[in-house]
Amino acid sequence: MGDEWAGSDAYEDYVGRWSRRVADPFLRWLDVPAGKRWLDVGCGTGALTATVLTLKDPAQVIGLDSSEAFLVGARAQVSDARASFIVGDARTLPFPDDRFDAVVSGLALNFVPEPHLAVAEFGRVAAQGGTVAAYVWDYGEGMAMMRYFWDAATTLDPAAAELDEGRRFPICHPERLHRLWADTGLDDIVVEPIEVATVFSDFDDYWRPFLGGQGPAPGYAMSLDEQHRNALRDLLHARLPACPDGSVALTARAWAVKGVAA
Structure with a gap:
């Protein structure tokens, strides 16, 4: 439900704006000098590609994504002759x-669907000694905006637990990521957390992106009838921590x- 993204605007409003905050510390963590050739797999709306350029x-950065709708947004955002975007499958x-x-x-x-195939491809196209790296949200414990949502959703509808990214995406865990990189034959593997602030101006700023219908949580929210969606909204409003200014x-x-390609 809702895993497919049909437009870049909905993604940007929901989670893209927070992705940009992770891209900066992630790239500073990578010891890659200037003038190198980069591939950004699953580039989405181009947040990571743009930060690579900055x-x-x-010398070059290619962004690849399976969604042409995302690439329309990426091309609109990134206007640099060193960057290009193509449709493709991470597994091939x-x-x-x-x-x-x-x-x-x-x-x-x-x-x-088969992340081990994708990481094997990352290693194949990386030059010897090249860097292979990724980041994923900690859906189980560390992505608070989604954790509050799914905890409220499952309080009202226990069946919603089956859609929770924390349950559905087991690779979003440090030990599993390390194992995935090691099984691919990459060397010098390191896993680190990156934490960023996600401050919403008010409750509506938090809730509105869930009405976009794209992504697992918004897809679930928009599958509800109005009565049940309003009940979920009201429970979230009661549970979310509000600052004195309403933020x-x-x-x-x-x-x-x-990791490093052998």
Whole structure:
């Protein structure tokens, strides 16, 4: 339900704006010098690609995503001759072996049906000694905006637990990410948390993105009839911590993993 994204605006309003905050510390964590060739797999609306261009001064960066709708948004956002965007499948990358100095993926790997195939492809197209790295939200414990949502949803509808990303995406965990990288044959593997603030101006700023209907949680919210959706909204309003000015200050944690191609 709602895993497919039909437009970049809904993604940006829901989670893209927070993805940008993770991209900066993630790239600073990677020891990749200027002038290198980058591949951004699952580039979405281009947040990570744009940050690569800003922070890493690459010779080239290619963004790949399975969603043409996302790539429309990425091309509109990134106007740099060093960047290009193509439609493709993370499990069968359309590139020769040893093509890139850095292969990265932001908040996409958990949506790939066979993530081990994708990471194997990351390693294949990375040059020897190149960096292979990714980050994913900690859906189980660290992504507060979604944790509050699913805890409220399952209070009202226990069957909603089956849709909770914390249950559905087991790779979003440090030990599992480390194992995934190790099983691919990557060396010098490190996993670290990255935590960013997610401050909503008021409750409506928090709730409105769930009405976009795209992504697991918004898809669930919009599958409800008006009475049950209003009940979920009211329970969230009662549970979310509000600051004196009405803002809602939460945090979001992502797990980042990096390794070196043998």
